[in-house]
């Protein structure tokens with residue numbers, strides 16, 4: 001199987017949601033598929049909000065990181081960069097449509113809906129057993145040299 005973008009481009013990073021090197025992180029894995037990226041994530045019991053259902057903040061982190069990588073990968077392709085652009089989250093919002101079951105594999109899809117310069121808008125959805133349980137949208141910005149995140153991935 002092809003490597004996840006996080007493992008291929010940023011194996012040393014420690015982001016709570018997507019850093020492969022954070023021993024306490026979620027270790028999400030994003031893969032290009034169709035016109036966006038997909039991520040499959042199986043929660044653990046300590047990610048629950050109530051028994052059998054996922055905590056809303058964890059859902060937010062899944063979207064935050066996966067949409068961030070969607071923006072970073074989009075900019076890499078658009079601008080012919082050697083690696084994903086160093087993007088940070090400027091804003092994002094999540095709609096929790098129904099409780100998300102936590103004891104199964106979940107699918108998160110994301111795609112770019114608008115891009116201008118360094119700013120990329122992304123939309124995402126979380127699917128459990130074929131049902132969309134949450135949606136999200138966000139704005140991600142590629143940072144310039146001098147930003148605290150520059151060169152830290």
Ligand SMILES: CCCCCCCCCCCCCCCC(=O)SCCNC(=O)CCNC(=O)[C@H](O)C(C)(C)COP(=O)(O)OP(=O)(O)OC[C@H]1O[C@@H](n2cnc3c(N)ncnc32)[C@H](O)[C@@H]1OP(=O)(O)O
Nearest residue numbers: 009010068072083084085087088089090091119139141153
């Ligand atoms: C080997 C290499 C491997 C590389 C591998 C890379 C992997 C890449 C994936 C990483 C994945 C990590 C995932 C971590 C996810 C976090 O946790 S990131 C941490 C949380 N986020 C932050 O700390 C960001 C804090 N905010 C900031 O630093 C700054 O406000 C920002 C977002 C960089 C923007 O500041 P700026 O660069 O000065 O940009 P600015 O000129 O003000 O705005 C640029 C554009 O964005 C728009 N914008 C700015 N802020 C906002 C906002 N809040 N809402 C809407 N639009 C906004 C502006 O309107 C402007 O739009 P245009 O006028 O150009 O159309």
